[in-house]
Structures are given as structure tokens and as C-alpha cells.
Amino acid sequence: MNAEDQSTNASRTSGAVTRKTMPFQKYKPFKPIPLPDRTWPDKVITDAPRWCSVDLRDGNQALIEPMTPNEKQKMYDLLLDIGFTEIEVGFPAASQTDFDFVRKIIEEDRIPDGVTIQVLCQAREQLIRRTCEAVAGAKRVIFHLYNSTSTLQRKVVFNMSREEVIKLASDATQVVKDNTRALVASGTHLTLEYSPESYTATEMDFAVEICAAVMDVWQATADDKIILNLPSTVEMATPNVYADQIEYFTRHLPHRENAVISLHTHNDRGTGVAASELGLMAGAERIEGTLFGNGERTGNLDVITMAMNLFSQGIDPQLYFGEMSKIVAISEECTKIPIHVRQPYAGELVFTAFSGSHQDAIKKGMEFVESGSDSAWEVPYLPIDPSDVGGSYRETVRVNSQSGKGGVAFILENYFGVSLPRSVLLEFSPIVQAISEADGGELKPDVIWQAFVNEFIEVEGPYQLLDYQIQNEGNDSESCQAKIRVADNEVDVSGVGSGPIDAFINAMVATLNEPLNVADYQEYGLNEGSEAQAICILAITDEDGNKYYGVGISQNTTTAAFKSIIAAINRKWK
Ligand code: KIV
Ligand code: ZN
Numbered sequence: 188m189n190a191e192d193q194s195t196n197a198s199r200t201s202g203a204v205t206r207k208t209m210p211f212q213k214y215k216p217f218k219p220i221p222l223p224d225r226t227w228p229d230k231v232i233t234d235a236p237r238w239c240s241v242d243l244r245d246g247n248q249a250l251i252e253p254m255t256p257n258e259k260q261k262m263y264d265l266l267l268d269i270g271f272t273e274i275e276v277g278f279p280a281a282s283q284t285d286f287d288f289v290r291k292i293i294e295e296d297r298i299p300d301g302v303t304i305q306v307l308c309q310a311r312e313q314l315i316r317r318t319c320e321a322v323a324g325a326k327r328v329i330f331h332l333y334n335s336t337s338t339l340q341r342k343v344v345f346n347m348s349r350e351e352v353i354k355l356a357s358d359a360t361q362v363v364k365d366n367t368r369a370l371v372a373s374g375t376h377l378t379l380e381y382s383p384e385s386y387t388a389t390e391m392d393f394a395v396e397i398c399a400a401v402m403d404v405w406q407a408t409a410d411d412k413i414i415l416n417l418p419s420t421v422e423m424a425t426p427n428v429y430a431d432q433i434e435y436f437t438r439h440l441p442h443r444e445n446a447v448i449s450l451h452t453h454n455d456r457g458t459g460v461a462a463s464e465l466g467l468m469a470g471a472e473r474i475e476g477t478l479f480g481n482g483e484r485t486g487n488l489d490v491i492t493m494a495m496n497l498f499s500q501g502i503d504p505q506l507y508f509g510e511m512s513k514i515v516a517i518s519e520e521c522t523k524i525p526i527h528v529r530q531p532y533a534g535e536l537v538f539t540a541f542s543g544s545h546q547d548a549i550k551k552g553m554e555f556v557e558s559g560s561d562s563a564w565e566v567p568y569l570p571i572d573p574s575d576v577g578g579s580y581r582e583t584v585r586v587n588s589q590s591g592k593g594g595v596a597f598i599l600e601n602y603f604g605v606s607l608p609r610s611v612l613l614e615f616s617p618i619v620q621a622i623s624e625a626d627g628g629e630l631k632p633d634v635i636w637q638a639f640v641n642e643f644i645e646v647e648g649p650y651q652l653l654d655y656q657i658q659n660e661g662n663d664s665e666s667c668q669a670k671i672r673v674a675d676n677e678v679d680v681s682g683v684g685s686g687p688i689d690a691f692i693n694a695m696v697a698t699l700n701e702p703l704n705v706a707d708y709q710e711y712g713l714n715e716g717s718e719a720q721a722i723c724i725l726a727i728t729d730e731d732g733n734k735y736y737g738v739g740i741s742q743n744t745t746t747a748a749f750k751s752i753i754a755a756i757n758r759k760w761k
Contacts, residue, residue: 217423217428219424219428219431220391220428220431220432220435222431222435225430225431225434225469226434227430227431227434227469227470228427228468230468230469231468232464232467232468232497232500232502233502234502235494235497235502235503235504235505235506236467236471236472236473236474237272237447237449237472237473237474238272238273238473238474238476238490238494238505238506239271239273239274239305239329239449239473239474239475239476240266240271240274240275240475240476240477240478240490241275241451241475241476241477241482241487242266242274242275242477242478242481243259243263243266243274243275243276243277243285243288244275244276244277244278244285244305244307245275245475245482245483245487246477246478246481246482247259247277247285248278248483249481249482249484249486250481250522250523251523252523253282253284254521254522256284256287256288256291258520258521259277259284259288259521260288260291261517261520261521262517262518262521263276263288263292263297265478265513265514265517266478267299267302268507269478269506269507269508269514270505270506270507271302271506272301272302273302273303273305273329274302274304274305275304275305275306275307275329275331275475276288276289276292276304276305276306277289277306277307278306278307278308279306279308279317279318279321279322280308280309280314280315280317280318280321281307281309281314285321286317286321289304289306289321289322289325290321292304293322293323293324293325294324298325298326298327300326302327303327303328303329303376303378304322304325304327304328304329305328305329305330305380306318306321306322306329306330306331307331307333308330308331308332308333308363309332309333310333310334310355310356310358310360311359312359312362315332315359315362315363315366316362316366318330319363319367319370322370322375323370323373324373324375325375326374326375326376327375327376328370328375328376328377328378329377329378329379329380330363330367330377330378331380331381331382331414331416332356332359332360332379332380332381332382332401333381333382333383333384334352334355334359334383334384335384335385335420336352336356336383336384336385336386336389336393336394336397337384337385337388337389337420338388338389338390339388340385340388349393349396352397353396353397356381356383356397356400356401357400357401357403357404360379360401360404360405363379363405364404364405378411378412378413378414379401379405379407379413380413380414380415380416380449381398381401381402381405381414381415381416382415382416382417382418382451383397383398383417383418384418384420385418385420385421386417386418386419386420386432387417387418387420387421387422387423387424387428387429387432388420388421388423391432391435391436391439392439394436395435395436395439395440398436398440398446399440399441399442401413401415402415402442402445402446407442407445407446408445409444409445412445412446412447413445413446413447414446414447414449414473415436415440415446415447415448415449416449416450416451416473416475417432417433417436417448417449417450417451417466417471418450418452418453419450419451419452419453419459419462420451420453421453421455422452422453422454422455422456422458422462422485423455423456425456425458426458426462426464426465426466427465429452429462429465429466430462430465430466430468430469431469433448433450433465433466433469433470433471434469434470436448437469437471447472447473448470448471448472448473449471449472449473449474449475450462450463450466450467450471450473450474450475450488451475451476451487451488452466452476452488453482453483453485453486453487454480454482454484454486454488454489455484455485457485459476459480459485459486459488459489460480460488460489460493462488463476463488463493464493474488474490474493475487475488476488476489476490476493477490478490478491478514478518479491479515479518479524479526480492481518481522481524489531490506491508491514491531491532491533492531492532494506494508495508495531495532495571498571498575499570501563508532508576509575509576509577510576511532511533511576511578512577512578513577514533515533532571532576533576538569538573538578538583539582539583539584540568540583540584540585540594541585541586541587541589541590541629542590543589543590543591543592543593543594544591545567545568546584546590546591546593546594546597547591547593548567548568549566549567549568549569549583550584550593550596550597551567552565552566552567552568552569553566553580569583581601581602584597584598584601585629586598586619586623586629586630586635587623587628587629587630588620588623588624588627590619590620590623591616592612592615592616595612595615595616595619595635596612598632598635598636599635599636599639602632602636603632603636603713604713604714605639605713605722606711607724608707608709608724608736610707610734610736611643611724611736614642614736615638615639615642615643618642619635619638622638639738643736643737643738643754643758644737644738644739644740644750644754645754646737646754646757646758646761647757647761648756648757648758648760648761649674649760650671650672650673650753650756650757650760651671651672651753652669652671652746652749652750652753653669653670653671653672653677654669654670655667655668655670655691655745655746655749656668656669657687657690660683663685664683664684664685664690665683665684665686665689665690666681666682666690667680667681667684667687667690667691667693667694668680668681668694669681669691671695671699671753673699678698678699679698680694680695680697680698680699681694681697681698682694682695682696682697682698687745687748687749688705688708688745688748688749688752691748691749692704692705692752695752695756702729702730703727703728703729703752703756704727704728705725705726705727705752706726706727706728706734707724707726707734707736708723708724708725708726708748709723709724709725710722710723710744713740718742719742720740720741720742720747721740721742721743721744721747722738722739722740722747723739723740723744723747723748723750723751724736724738724751725737725738725739725748725751725752725755726755727752727755727756727759729759733759735755735756735758735759736758737751737753737754737755737756737757738750738751738754739751739752739753739754
């Protein structure tokens, strides 16, 4: 069936449903290169690549409002802080702001030893000369030269033959060589990077040919390698196709040992990270990308995701992302683009479970990790420990109508130090669920706590504890005199028992005719220090065997216990 027939069929009514169709006939599939003996699928990444940040160039060029000099400085300082040792600091021949920024960091001595700045330049003589002016005085420079090699652009944009494009790149390389002689003589360590821009849309044999020609002119050696950067300028196919293209290139490039193969993937199909990962398996050694994938259209490769993916496999990423919230804040400030809540490793929700079963599994996983049975991180639903990026386990569980008792227990325990017996949880979690269903959203810890207070602590009812005194009567017995408000009356009650709680219960039973038994009791400290408080969780049973829980909190353990008894009786009368 041809595409037209398919489309007609698709829009035909089938039963009651009419399916709308997209104009897919307009597009043709990308033709993969044949590489049946590919080896990359069996490779495993064991080390971090060389990273190069292109935030200040590719990222900056894609912003609605490009970064101001101050913002560039802030972003640059952040990139240094993260640990990048190669940073593309701009396109100085194309932008005065970039030129000034490059001059500034050189003149103000803001490039640490061991850090190499990279500058982008088109393969045009005037621009090359201007770029050389920009980097004068820098200790380490990567001169990044590029021209488009794509089949389509050669035809419709430049109207040039293959030979003409090779000559353009070779001549430009010679111009770089001639114009950087003085720079190198003055002590600058200079590396040439060449990008056949739109590599993925270029015939592979031509890409190899042009890169080999550039290498020849530059006279790269194994001790002084050229960087050949193979951009997926527009992502056009599945990432395995890119990996085939990289393996093809590395196999066919003459004097492969004199080149560092670098990748520069964009994200048009949403697989920029996958393409770089597979490209690395296919033999590349260096990766260009940006923080959070900021960049033209759908963005560049997201360096954070790729580095953290390595980290989560037990590989040192060679970059530091331990303060992710700071990285988010500075990126948002400089790019004016908010980071999505589901941005891998960094978004507000990426370590959060709302679902009850996930919350339970996380809780158990954390208990297992804390028990120290295994030193490796293995917690269901959490690929990494949130604290490794500056987050906390507390943020992993949030409560909405999808959550269960595990989530409620987690919030009370982790935010308020209250660990509830299972039967109290069973009573309380439907209350939380009902509130959440009525509100339709997330319940923040304070709201859950207030609901707990209303239900178990400050319970409305006939009784209120006004005052009490305890006296030791000897022979292991204590007496209790208490003043209780019962509805509108103040009543004095008194009783004797084996301890204060027993004495108070006996006083209530005798004076107020409340038949009570303590069926469950636990009391513990909520916090430490001079303001330390105790919580008492207690259940009473009435003569029919019904059980009522009440909770009391006080700096005094006896007061906490008496309050819990009053709360429990009030719940009985609710
Ligand atoms: O995406 C691209 O091809 C580029 C080149 C200039 C490397 O940014
Ligand atoms: Zn790019």
C-alpha cells in the first residue's frame, strides 16, 4: 500500500472513531550508512570523556536575550566551578560582546592554569585574523574552525563542488596556521579544532576526505593532536545511526592516532544524549555540550545528564554537580530559561514519588541502605542518592491523592519526628486522602501536620485538662488531683494509682464515670535541647472494646500523657 492509500484509509471512519492523520508523506527517511561489521554495540563506557562546555557560545547564541557581560562572567565562573577544563568562550569575530569577554578574561588573568579557552571561527580569512587578535596573550587556546560540509548546503547554499569545499577548509587552516605563528612563538599552547559542520548530513567519505585534508595542512602529530569535531548539527536519525557514522569515521580516517575525535550533538529528535553516549562507544574521546542542553532549537547535548549518567554507573564523571540547586539558579539567571521540573537529575520533581506503592518501596530501600547491608546505592525508583546532587531524602516523598499511608508516615516522621503506630496510620491516612481529593492537589507537610493536630491532639469535645498535681504516696503509689473542664463546668477529680497515668485514669473513671482502659501507650522525645518536647500516643478502650487513640505533646512527659488521655476521650465522644 502506498503512502497516499494509507492516508486515505487512516482518515476513513472505523466504527465511531475517525483518526486524523499527519502529512507524513512530506518527509523521507534518513538513509543509514551500511556498517554490518559495526563493533560499538559491544563496547562499554568505563571512563569519562574530555568535556568541553559550549554554553558561552552555542548556548548563548540560542538565547532570546544573549547573556550580558556580567552574566557571561557568572556562567564562566560556574563552568570553572563545575570543573570544565575546556570552555568555548565565544565567537569573537562575530560578536563584539564575545570579543570583549575573551579579552577581559585574558587581561584580568581569569583563566586558571590547566584551563583551555576555545573560540569558534568560520573558515574565512578576515574572521580568522580577528579571532587571533581576540586570543592574544592566552596561555592555552583551542582555535575552533568550521564550515558546513552537508550535501544539501553545498548544493543550495554555497553552490560549491566537493573539491571547492575541501579547498576552502584547507586554505582556512593555512590562514590559521600563518596567523597563529606569532601567538605560538609567544608561548601560547594552540590546538586546532576542525568541525565539518552538519557532519551527519554529509557523505561519510567526503567528511573523512575533508578532515584528512585539514589534518594534512595542520600537520597534526600524535603529540600535538588536532581535534576533529563531528557535529550532529541537526539531529536526523536514531542514535545508533550516529554511532555508525562515528565508527565509520574513526575506521577510515588516515592517521587516526593524530586526532582526538569530538562529538557535538544537538537534540532535534530528543536523543542528543543517547547519540553522544553511543558515539562515545563508537570511538569518540571528547564531548561538547551545555548545561541542561541549552542551545539552538531543541538544544545541545545536556552535559549534566550525560555526566550524571556515567556517575550513576559508578564512573567518575570528572565534573562536579554536588550543588545542583546553585547550578540551576545560575543557569536560569543567565539564560532566562526555567529548568523543567522533570529535567533529569536537577528538576524539582525528579526524585519525588507521589504514588503510595513507590513511596513504600523507597522507604524500604532507604532502610536497607541505612542498615549498611550493601555499600552500593540500590533504592527502588531512585537511580541516584538525591543527596549526591545536594538534595535530600525528605524531598523524595510528597503527598497527594495518589499517596498512601507510607507517604503520610514518611512526612510525619521526616518533617516532625513523629512515628505513628500502624493502627493510627490506618485511621489517619484516609483523612489525608479525603483532604487531598477535596483540594485536588499536593498536601504540603504543614497541612498534613495540621490535619493530624486537629484529628488527634487538639480534639474538640467535652473535656479539657486545666490543671493537675501528682503526689507520691509511698508504697509505689501516686495520687492525682486534676481540674477538668467538662462542657461548661470545672470539675475537680482525684484518684490513686501505680503511677501518674494510672492515678489520672482512676480519677476520671471515679469522678466522671468514664469507664476507661489504656490499651496502647508509647511516649518518646520529639526533639533535643532545652525546648525538648515529648509526644505521648495512647489508646483507650471503652466498655464495648472500642479503641480510641489520642496524642499529647508537652515539655512535660506527664502532661503529654494526660493530654493524650483527654484527646482520646474527646475522640470517643465525637
Ligand atoms: O552545531 C554545530 O554544528 C556547531 C558547530 C559550529 C560546531 O555548533
Ligand atoms: Zn552546535
